[in-house]
Amino acid sequence: MANSIMEVPEDLDFIEVLGSAPEPTEYDRDVLRVETPVGDSEGLVALSFDIGARSVRLTKESMGECEVDIYREQVDRILLYSRDDERGIIVQVDVPGFTCELRAVVSPRFRLVDPMLFSGR
Numbered sequence: 001m002a003n004s005i006m007e008v009p010e011d012l013d014f015i016e017v018l019g020s021a022p023e024p025t026e027y028d029r030d031v032l033r034v035e036t037p038v039g040d041s042e043g044l045v046a047l048s049f050d051i052g053a054r055s056v057r058l059t060k061e062s063m064g065e066c067e068v069d070i071y072r073e074q075v076d077r078i079l080l081y082s083r084d085d086e087r088g089i090i091v092q093v094d095v096p097g098f099t100c101e102l103r104a105v106v107s108p109r110f111r112l113v114d115p116m117l118f119s120g121r
Contacts, residue, residue: 006054007077017080017087018106022049038062039108047089049078056091058104060112068112072102 011021014034022032025048033048043062049055056075060068072091079090091102105111 006049006051006056006075008049008051009078009080013080017082018047018089022047036106038106038110041109043067043110045089045104045106045110047078049075058089058091058102060104060110070102070112070114072100 008022009017014021018034018036020034020036022034025031025033028050030052031048031050033046035044035046037043038045038060041062043060046057046059046061048057048059054073054075056072056078058068058070059066072093074093074095075091076094077092079092081088081090085108086105087107088103088105091104093100093102100114100116102116103113105113
């Protein structure tokens with residue numbers, strides 16, 4: 001059963017994995033945002049989330065241009081991980097009839113794994 005409140009890591013977990021703690025945004029104090037550089041590149045990944053609304057936005061910018069902008073609603077939890085020299089963010093959605101896990105690797109280089117995205121070949 002889906003949670004009524006989204007689960008998020010503690011500030012210390014954000015600091016340990018991403019290098020900083022989430023801060024309230026200027027435009028909406030209910031929305032928290034944390035940014036982290038992408039490995040050694042000039043890229044930046046930002047994770048914004050609203051715990052009460054259970055929504056998450058993940059963006060990746062490079063050289064001032066937005067390259068990735070993904071929004072999810074009905075999010076159950078945000079997880080952070082750091083293992084095997086890889087750091088990343090996992091966003092889990094689990095609603096009746098639908099389960100999805102968005103995984104964004106932020107170091108050593110950016111990689112996105114999201115079954116909802118399709119890149120034709």
